[in-house]
Amino acid sequence: xxxxxxxxxxxxxxxxxxxxxxxxxxxxxxxxxxxxxxxxxxxxxxxxxxxxxxxxxxxxxxxxxxxxxxxxxxxxxxxxxxxxxxxxxxxxxxxxxxxxxxxxxxxxxxxxxxxxxxxxxxxxxxxxxxxxxxxxxxxxxxxxxxxxxxxxxxxxxxxxxxxxxxxxxxxxxxxxxxxxxxxxxxxxxxxxxxxxxxxxxxxxxxxxxxxxxxxxxxxxxxxxxxxxxxxxxxxxxxxxxxxxxxxxxxxxxxxxxxxxxxxxxxxxxxxxxxxxxxxxxxxxxxxxxxxxxxxx
Amino acid sequence: xxxxxxxxxxxxxxxxxxxxxxxxxxxxxxxxxxxxxxxxxxxxxxxxxxxxxxxxxxxxxxxxxxxxxxxxxxxxxxxxxxxxxxxxxxxxxxxxxxxxxxxxxxxxxxxxxxxxxxxxxxxxxxxxxxxxxxxxxxxxxxxxxxxxxxxxxxxxxxxxxxxxxxxxxxxxxxxxxxxxxxxxxxxxxxxxxxxxxxxxxxxxxxxxxxxxxxxxxxxxxxxxxxxxxxxxxxxxxxxxxxxxxxxxxxxxxxxxxxxxxxxxxxxxxxxxxxxxxxxxxxxxxxxxxxxxxxxxxxxxxxxxxxxxxxxxxxxxxxxxxxxxxxxxxxxxxxxxxxxxxxxxxxxxxxxxxx
Numbered sequence: 001x002x003x004x005x006x007x008x009x010x011x012x013x014x015x016x017x018x019x020x021x022x023x024x025x026x027x028x029x030x031x032x033x034x035x036x037x038x039x040x041x042x043x044x045x046x047x048x049x050x051x052x053x054x055x056x057x058x059x060x061x062x063x064x065x066x067x068x069x070x071x072x073x074x075x076x077x078x079x080x081x082x083x084x085x086x087x088x089x090x091x092x093x094x095x096x097x098x099x100x101x102x103x104x105x106x107x108x109x110x111x112x113x114x115x116x117x118x119x120x121x122x123x124x125x126x127x128x129x130x131x132x133x134x135x136x137x138x139x140x141x142x143x144x145x146x147x148x149x150x151x152x153x154x155x156x157x158x159x160x161x162x163x164x165x166x167x168x169x170x171x172x173x174x175x176x177x178x179x180x181x182x183x184x185x186x187x188x189x190x191x192x193x194x195x196x197x198x199x200x201x202x203x204x205x206x207x208x209x210x211x212x213x214x215x216x217x218x219x220x221x222x223x224x225x226x227x228x229x230x231x232x233x234x235x236x237x238x239x240x241x242x243x244x245x246x247x248x249x250x251x252x253x254x255x256x257x258x259x260x261x262x263x264x265x266x267x268x269x270x271x272x273x274x275x276x277x278x279x280x281x282x283x284x285x286x287x288x289x290x291x292x293x294x295x296x
Numbered sequence: 297x298x299x300x301x302x303x304x305x306x307x308x309x310x311x312x313x314x315x316x317x318x319x320x321x322x323x324x325x326x327x328x329x330x331x332x333x334x335x336x337x338x339x340x341x342x343x344x345x346x347x348x349x350x351x352x353x354x355x356x357x358x359x360x361x362x363x364x365x366x367x368x369x370x371x372x373x374x375x376x377x378x379x380x381x382x383x384x385x386x387x388x389x390x391x392x393x394x395x396x397x398x399x400x401x402x403x404x405x406x407x408x409x410x411x412x413x414x415x416x417x418x419x420x421x422x423x424x425x426x427x428x429x430x431x432x433x434x435x436x437x438x439x440x441x442x443x444x445x446x447x448x449x450x451x452x453x454x455x456x457x458x459x460x461x462x463x464x465x466x467x468x469x470x471x472x473x474x475x476x477x478x479x480x481x482x483x484x485x486x487x488x489x490x491x492x493x494x495x496x497x498x499x500x501x502x503x504x505x506x507x508x509x510x511x512x513x514x515x516x517x518x519x520x521x522x523x524x525x526x527x528x529x530x531x532x533x534x535x536x537x538x539x540x541x542x543x544x545x546x547x548x549x550x551x552x553x554x555x556x557x558x559x560x561x562x563x564x565x566x567x568x569x570x571x572x573x574x575x576x577x578x579x580x581x582x583x584x585x586x587x588x589x590x591x592x593x594x595x596x597x598x599x600x601x602x603x604x605x606x607x608x609x610x611x612x613x614x615x616x617x618x619x620x621x622x623x624x625x626x627x628x629x630x631x632x633x634x635x636x637x638x639x640x641x642x643x644x645x646x647x648x649x650x
Binding site: 219 | 347348349368369370371374375376378379380382383384385386395396399400443444447
């Protein structure tokens with residue numbers, strides 16, 4: 001006697017097999033990402049970690065024999081500490097300015113008609129169409145002592161404005177570069193806002209400002225957190241912008257690390273700096289998430 | 297006593313769209329008033345103008361005698377229960393209810409006491425610390441009510457508040473809402489497209505269509521004596537039969553039959569005779585029918601069983617009639633194809649212009 005297929009489907013072995021097939025499919029789908037992350041992220045990270053405990057030989061080679069904490073001790077040198085402090089302040093300032101500029105803009109986009117919204121979003125992304133390096137060099141021209149900003153100042157009888165090779169120039173460059181990373185998550189958060197909640201707040205005697213403080217702002221906070229992390233993280237380790245727009249006197253973590261690997265040929269210390277920056281970022285991110293999650 | 301809400305000549309346009317046109321409406325203090333109409337008829341825009349979310353393009357809007365047409369929502373003595381409840385998801389039930397009082401800087405013992413009383417009123421005192429999303433639809437609805445009523449508004453505005461609930465819960469909430477309104481004595485302005493809701497709860501109903509207020513009256517009046525074809529058709533089920541006026545007390549139907557129907561229209565005018573299916577009765581063709589009733593002979597096209605009623609379609613020379621007969625013990629059933637007489641009392645008819 002043959003069993004009809006319906007009855008077979010109900011057998012536990014088949015169910016088990018189907019579940020296994022399903023989990024196998026899931027594994028296969030995830031495999032490329034797993035491989036990529038393992039080879040290009042996890043493995044290099046382990047190498048950096050290992051190197052950070054190694055010793056630099058007098059010729060600039062890295063000796064993988066003499067393990068020590070010397071590189072980590074150097075992280076607390078006053079100079080290194082100052083580099084970290086300066087970079088942190090710059091990254092925080094960049095994040096705050098981005099937030100301040102992006103929030104009203106994202107709010108504006110999110111409250112437009114869908115068609116206008118899409119046009120504005122495309123405009124936000126237009127800068128990505130040209131090379132970041134080229135755009136940063138463009139800022140070098142704009143901010144230079146014979147650049148248009150300075151010329152404008154002189155035309156009105158003012159002093160020539162020297163912005164290039166200052167922290168301000170780096171700040172301008174960073175804000176410019178990372179602005180879209182703040183606008184987009186903020187837009188996403190505001191776009192799915194239920195505006196009847198704001199109306200409800202107004203209905204319950206809140207002024208426009210208090211409705212924003214009590215309803216719009218807390219409900220858009222996931223976007224604020226996401227945007228801040230997306231700006232803060234790359235801003236802290238930024239290399240290209242400070243290298244082009246910053247001065248030699250204002251070393252930041254990013255170019256300091258590059259210096260260790262390329263100029264000073266001190267791979268262990270460069271690795272330790274990299275680990276340091278990761279720890280700072282991880283700590284800052286966790287703190288930020290915590291403070292945000294409590295109030296959302 | 298001044299009217300709770302008084303709209304005179306209120307219009308609202310969005311560009312070329314005239315959402316509300318020259319609306320005159322007076323809602324009495326303590327009244328349960330419903331604005332009824334299909335979607336897009338302007339009822340919600342009217343409510344939003346009273347709430348302050350929209351400003352009238354022209355006209356005057358008064359609440360208890362004070363002109364409020366151009367005041368922002370936070371400066372009007374009204375509160376709204378929103379269609380989707382609009383509970384603040386990042387606050388607890390208690391914080392939601394306390395919001396309005398906090399904005400008015402009520403605090404300390406008075407705040408706690410009023411919030412507690414409002415939550416008790418809607419039987420949700422035990423869920424004060426819950427987040428809105430942890431509540432069922434009906435409970436969220438009641439939080440929205442408490443959040444509005446705790447402020448003791450002069451007028452409570454309700455925008456299809458029962459729309460998201462399932463049928464049983466909706467019916468229970470209708471009773472609850474009406475009770476609540478009678479207890480607190482606050483004027484309710486209720487917007488709905490559900491005629492049953494409007495009929496069961498309201499003291500008076502205003503029927504709207506295309507931005508205009510077509511008829512205002514008590515539920516019985518609106519249902520029994522619709523003033524226009526639209527109102528007749530929109531509310532409940534109704535047979536609309538083309539007719540010609542013979543004189544003030546009778547009309548001629550298609551096919552020549554003259555039936556009694558009171559009308560103010562002049563002789564010869566083309567009108568529509570409206571009569572509700574439940575006001576029609578079926579008789580055998582040879583049955584003795586009281587002379588006071590209008591009658592039309594026809595053929596049964598179909599019979600449908602609805603549990604509580606039988607629904608007949610009867611083809612007559614004057615057109616097809618829908619007849620609703622209660623499913624009582626011993627009720628006589630007619631089969632498709634049988635001849636039968638449709639009869640009704642002249643008082644059950646309304647004549648409206650075509």
